[in-house]
Amino acid sequence: MSSMPDALHSLGQLQNKSLREHIVDVLHEAILCGDLSPGQPLIETELAAQLGVSRAPLREAIQILNSEGLVETIPRRGTRVSTLERKDIVELYSLRGVLEALAIRCIIDQSDPCDLRRLEAICERMLNAANANRLRKVNELDHSFHDTLIAMSGHCLLQTTWNLVALRVRRVMTLRNMRNDDIRLVAYSHLPILDAIRDRDGERATSAIEAHVATGGDLVAEDWEVDAMPTPLHNRDL
Amino acid sequence: MSSMPDALHSLGQLQNKSLREHIVDVLHEAILCGDLSPGQPLIETELAAQLGVSRAPLREAIQILNSEGLVETIPRRGTRVSTLERKDIVELYSLRGVLEALAIRCIIDQSDPCDLRRLEAICERMLNAANANRLRKVNELDHSFHDTLIAMSGHCLLQTTWNLVALRVRRVMTLRNMRNDDIRLVAYSHLPILDAIRDRDGERATSAIEAHVATGGDLVAEDWEVDAMPTPLHNRDL
DNA sequence: CGCCAGTCGATTGTCGACAGCCAGCCGGCA
């Protein structure tokens, strides 16, 4: 996959995506970037018209979104974008912690010492971005870091589970913009993780990642109800 | 929900299930009990005819099964029941371990000391069943035990994540029947978990659950390729 | 004035049919 020339690669995937997958992508984007706000109802007819597709692939896409937890469906009542309470944030970050800890243990246990250069490169760029207050860039690199971490574990089931969790993390992060000094704090707390992995010290790595995730979670959960979650106007109570 | 009379309850849910959900249930059952063997192709037309439904709800159901990892879809090529390699077992049980460990930590951290009577009752019945070599009953109670454990954590996201994992565990267990003395071994290894939770000793409980899960995983993974996974005859290589 | 039954509009659930794609087969050609 990565050895494939870009031209061929994009050509190969040019029309290989079914309409359903396109719709999933679009809805992902819409929900993650807040275009569809939490609680907003998804009217199939309306959405299908907007997207210029029929309801069949749209409904299939909605099933997927539902499985991912991005929307919630009440039978015969409709589907709406799932809401995010403070409790959800806490749960999300606690789960995330143990998943990443597992990933790190897998990485450390691997027989051949993996090269951490990818992680180190990401980390370095993240620190630079943090010092330059390039908030969006830091976020992006932060995601890369953790995605890479999971990928390096070579644990397929963990990967698929992570994908679900990462979706929610991304969603939370876009709804919540952090302060600049917090950004720097978070960015720098990646370093102990890398160090511990390099030393193949499972205990320390686990502590580091859980501390890192907990910090992030606390920062995000703090005052969650106050300004987040703008209630949409067309909020007929379902 | 639990205070509702059974008659009304079943009446209320009599027709409340959409066709799609019915199909999901049927396919779950079929895959879990091995009626649909790993690798077997799912022909939409054929299946729809067998179930007496149209392809629309069937396809929606397939999307859900796909999200659950029970089937694998190749675009424009078809869907087949996902296979189970030895690697998958190992991954499944390692993930399961950290999820249950998280659940236990949540339970212990709860402010009000929860009552462990439900767990104790299940455990006791499981030991009796194990001593009586009632293998199927032990399995059932084993699932109850772990499901209850997760439920008691009060961690919604963990619950939904667990549901996916539990599906796979059930699938693995039905494909693999254990020896009687192993059953007893597994049954009795629930006790240290309960003890540790009762003492609110997080460290010990975590060790106990991970040991328990690891034991189960080893027993299941052992000689996995040998007799499991009967290759279906109609196995056109997709 | 408040409650209940009937009706209506909107939305979801389901269906049958058509279009497009892919694998495998067959025939021609070097």
Add this chain to the structure above:
DNA sequence: TGCCGGCTGGCTGTCGACAATCGACTGGCG
């Protein structure tokens, strides 16, 4: 004989239409 190209059957992907259901509104009755 082996390879390449077109044909064909079966299956998936998509669509528009119909049926069923739920909430809101309306009107009558106690």
